[in-house]
Amino acid sequence: MSTFDINHIEGYRTSLSRLMPSGFAWSKDKGSAQYAWLTAKAIEFNDFEQYTYRTVEQFYPHSTCNRFAEWKRAVGLPDACFAESSEISLRTQMLTRLRGLSGLAYDDSSPAAPESIKSMCAVIGYDVDVWYSTPFRVGRDAVGDHLGALDGVLNVQINRVCEPFRAGANRVGDRLEMCTQTGLELVCYLTRIVPARFTINTIF
Known part of the structure; x- marks a missing residue:
């Protein structure tokens, strides 16, 4: 109602x-x-x-149906990185652009902050791990931390892009691996939002 x-x-x-x-x-x-x-x-x-x-x-973006196309044009959708987006996905992207991101580590989070990138990826449906490699420092780093040269490489590991065939869940004729996301659209998206001084290393 x-x-x-x-x-x-x-x-x-x-x-x-x-x-x-x-x-x-x-x-x-x-x-x-x-x-x-x-x-x-x-x-x-x-x-x-x-x-x-x-x-x-119909003028409210979160409830509009008749003016949905107008709202999409107003915020620059459809996105060139996501050519085949469902209406639900487009509406999510539209509201995200209008409202801004929520749940960031802090209010003025940089677009290059790992937690900011994780939040931005989560909005478009990706579960990722993000880190920068840094030289080891006693008292700061712990076992299991990602270490390495501070070379400006942003590592983005995409989790669960593909789901393997599972007995009891899948049927005869299903693919052995079902991929709902290629990850290419995320690479395109990150290239646009992450500052150019960083090199993006995408891990699948």
């Missing part, structure tokens, strides 16, 4: 009846001609109010 499903018929009928003259010739009893006329006009006003709210609803 829409937020704007309203029924103010009784209120309109009461307001209209108070504008009518009083007296026996102007009966407000149910079943009278005047009551029927007031009800008809009240329904008309109520319909007009609902239409007004429905029109307003």
